[in-house]
Amino acid sequence: xxxxxxxxxxxxxxxxEMTSLTSYSCHAPADRSKLASVIICNYNYERFVGEAISxxxxxxxxxxxxxxxxxxxxxxxxxxxESFASRGIKxxxxxxxxxxxxxxxxxxxxxxxxVLFLDADDTVHPSLLREAKTVMRPxxxxxxxxxxxxxxxxxxxxxxxxxxxxNTTPEKIRKSLATTASYxxxxxxxxxxSRDFLEQIFPLQxxxxxxxxxxxxxxxxxxxxxxxxxxxxxxxxxxxxxxxAQLTLDLARIARDLGRHITRTEYGxxxxxxxxxxxxxxxxxYGFYNLAxxxxxxxxxxxxxxxHNDAVLSCLRDGLVATCSPQGLTPLRHMxxxxxxxxxxxxxxxxxxxxxxxxxxxxxxxxxVQRTIQSA
Numbered sequence: 001x002x003x004x005x006x007x008x009x010x011x012x013x014x015x016x017e018m019t020s021l022t023s024y025s026c027h028a029p030a031d032r033s034k035l036a037s038v039i040i041c042n043y044n045y046e047r048f049v050g051e052a053i054s055x056x057x058x059x060x061x062x063x064x065x066x067x068x069x070x071x072x073x074x075x076x077x078x079x080x081x082e083s084f085a086s087r088g089i090k091x092x093x094x095x096x097x098x099x100x101x102x103x104x105x106x107x108x109x110x111x112x113x114x115v116l117f118l119d120a121d122d123t124v125h126p127s128l129l130r131e132a133k134t135v136m137r138p139x140x141x142x143x144x145x146x147x148x149x150x151x152x153x154x155x156x157x158x159x160x161x162x163x164x165x166x167n168t169t170p171e172k173i174r175k176s177l178a179t180t181a182s183y184x185x186x187x188x189x190x191x192x193x194s195r196d197f198l199e200q201i202f203p204l205q206x207x208x209x210x211x212x213x214x215x216x217x218x219x220x221x222x223x224x225x226x227x228x229x230x231x232x233x234x235x236x237x238x239x240x241x242x243x244x245a246q247l248t249l250d251l252a253r254i255a256r257d258l259g260r261h262i263t264r265t266e267y268g269x270x271x272x273x274x275x276x277x278x279x280x281x282x283x284x285x286y287g288f289y290n291l292a293x294x295x296x297x298x299x300x301x302x303x304x305x306x307x308h309n310d311a312v313l314s315c316l317r318d319g320l321v322a323t324c325s326p327q328g329l330t331p332l333r334h335m336x337x338x339x340x341x342x343x344x345x346x347x348x349x350x351x352x353x354x355x356x357x358x359x360x361x362x363x364x365x366x367x368x369v370q371r372t373i374q375s376a
Contacts, residue, residue, distance in 0.1 A: 035065065035114075036059070036063065036064050036065070036113070036115070037064075037110035037114070037116070038056040038064060038066050038116045038124070039067045039103060039115065039117050039118065040053060040066070040106075040119075041069050041071060041102040041106065041120060042077055042081070042102075042120035043073055043102075043120070044073045045073075045121050046075040046076040046080055047152075047239075048237065049077055049120040051154070052120050052121065052122060052123055053068060054123075055124045055125075055126075056116075056118060057089070059128060066084075068081050068089055068106075069091075069106040070094070071096050071098065071102040072096030098211075099210055099211050100208075100210055100211055100212045100214075100215065103117050103212035104203065104212075107198065113194070114193070115193045115198060116191075116192050116193070117188050117189065117191075118189050122147075122189040122236055122237060123154075123237075124189070124234055124235075125234065125235075127233065131145075134229075135227045139224050139225050140224055140227050141193070141196075141197035141223050141224025141225060141226060142227070143192040144185050144186055144190055144192075144226060144228055145190050145191075145192075145229050146160050146162065146229075146232040146233070146234075147160070147162075147187075147232055147235070148232040149236055150236065150237050150238070151237070157362075157363075160232045161186070161236075162184040163184065163329075163330070164184055164328070165328060165330055168184075170225035170226050170227060172326060172328060173226045174221040177221045178277075179283055179286065179326070180283060180322065180327050181261070181264075181265040181284040181287050181289075181290065182288065182327060183221065183226075183327065183328045184328040186234065186236075188211070188212060190236075191213070191216065193220070194224065196224075197223055197224050200219070200271075201223075201271065205267065208263060208267050209263065209264060209267075214263075214267070215267070217264070218264045218265065218267055218271070219268050222268065222275065222279070223275065238363065248357075248363075248364065249364070252304070255301060258293040258294060258297060261289070261290055262307075265281060269281040285318045285321075286325050287322065288329070288337040288341075291315055291318060291322060292337070292359055295315045295341055295344050296344065296359070296360065298311065298315065299312065299344060299356070300349070300353060300356060315341065316341070319338060319341045319342070322337075340355065343355055344356060
């Protein structure tokens, strides 16, 4: 039944590709006169925001505007941001309302045809826009890159993510999102966005999420083509206060992110419906990304699990559908995720905790595990 529904959804997506995408308003591949906007949202990152701003100012492109939105910081962030005033950055200082609100304020005053929302603890490589230009084509909504994991001091930790298939295409990404609500993609900083696409989702739906990437990751493949550059052009810093990466296993965060992903999936379905595309709001059930959070929450924090009447057996049942659903993973990673799910489901809780920690807290992985993951 689930597989039949998946095929029906994909038929809807294919019809959408043949009709809507041909009329989607995007420009042809751009020349170097195009303006790019880098919008940096900061909250209490005095240790890192200066590096983020410097990296944006050093992008090798003749037309870049840098906009910094401080979301009510209580540390020394303001003075650090203001120290770049002579270099022409635009600054907004607002009361704390969350990253999505800060991003919307930055977007409101931006003028670039390409937009990068750069987290204040990340840095961008100078060649990012040049690399993006090489793959641009009419109809693109997002260009995604890889990210280097670095520590607090910026030291490379030997890991690059996401791992993209060599044959990744916008059509395969669209199919994966439409059937499993997931696809290999980096968080906020790893995505260059077309203004034509962003105009379709701004102004943002209020209170859907505090984080800007929830809005565009759920919709970019449905409103245009997501193109991929397999080069690590963003440095993603792990320092213990990240909203995404965990230094140590945090079950409360996993439960929170699980709820966020479900809400994001429902939001994406509503946006798709506006453009005549029907995708199931509950398709999150069949994505390995979501299944990993579900099984972790059920095994180690069942009492606070956010999904009513969910069970380990339900996860395994949905996992069977997931093994037959395209998710942008290599065959080896596909098998590894299936094996991991079953192992976590049946292992004693002590062993399950170790396996879950390896999945969600990269710094806890032994070297042989990290090398295996990188080579898969």
